[in-house]
Amino acid sequence: EVQLVESGGGLVQPGGSLRLSCAASGITFTYHWMSWVRQAPGKGLEWVANLNEPGNDKYYSDSVKGRFTISRDNSKNSLYLEMDSLRAEDTALYYCATHGGRKFGLWGQGTLVTVSS
Amino acid sequence: QSALTQDRSVSGSPGQSVTISCTGTSNDIGGHDLVSWYQQHPGKAPKLMIYDISQRPSGVPNRFSGSKFGNTASLTISGLQAEDEADYYCCSYSGLYHWVFGGGTKLTVL
Numbered sequence: 001e002v003q004l005v006e007s008g009g010g011l012v013q014p015g016g017s018l019r020l021s022c023a024a025s026g027i028t029f030t031y032h033w034m035s036w037v038r039q040a041p042g043k044g045l046e047w048v049a050n051l052n053e054p055g056n057d058k059y060y061s062d063s064v065k066g067r068f069t070i071s072r073d074n075s076k077n078s079l080y081l082e083m084d085s086l087r088a089e090d091t092a093l094y095y096c097a098t099h100g101g102r103k104f105g106l107w108g109q110g111t112l113v114t115v116s117s
Numbered sequence: 118q119s120a121l122t123q124d125r126s127v128s129g130s131p132g133q134s135v136t137i138s139c140t141g142t143s144n145d146i147g148g149h150d151l152v153s154w155y156q157q158h159p160g161k162a163p164k165l166m167i168y169d170i171s172q173r174p175s176g177v178p179n180r181f182s183g184s185k186f187g188n189t190a191s192l193t194i195s196g197l198q199a200e201d202e203a204d205y206y207c208c209s210y211s212g213l214y215h216w217v218f219g220g221g222t223k224l225t226v227l
Binding site for chain 2: 035037044045046047050057059061095101102103104105107108109110
């Protein structure tokens with residue numbers, strides 16, 4: 001089955017860290033740019049970060065640059081998002097998505113990150 | 118990286134057509150032919166409906182069409198059906214491998 005499954009979300013205190021994972025199946029993972037997109041409760045979508053097929057070119061939105069790190073392990077068909085110095089405004093549902101062909105083609109169901117004391 | 122501007126809500130009756138607009142700047146929509154649209158039902162993940170301004174992925178009904186003029190992109194849904202009721206988001210390339218979404222439009226089928 002073609003799917004992306006995110007995990008690793010949870011409750012974390014402000015200033016804390018969290019690592020999200022996204023497991024891909026049913027696709028040739030190494031063929032795809034990958035992205036993280038988030039959605040705050042009741043709000044719209046926000047692009048967070050993306051990286052190329054080998055994982056050596058990485059790009060971040062201004063809101064997370066310097067605090068978040070995107071990476072991938074092609075041997076495990078997995079995408080990651082390391083989040084440090086978390087803030088209340090980082091509270092959101094985090095989706096991973098394929099980003100080939102300049103479009104977000106396949107989305108996971110998301111993992112919820114809540115930053116609160 | 119300001120979000121693209123979308124109307125908060127639009128509505129239409131079954132069988133009618135509706136158009137959802139998305140306004141950006143010359144740095145994003147106006148400067149690149151890389152606009153996509155996503156449909157999101159409550160509690161569900163977004164789904165790609167249109168890419169490269171007007172291309173439909175396999176499986177998306179041809180009732181959905183996209184266009185662009187200047188700094189504004191549009192999604193038109195013809196022959197509205199009840200299942201089209203959802204939130205719709207536009208997205209554009211904004212340079213330097215960055216992407217920006219619209220604030221979303223809630224479509225109500227009356």
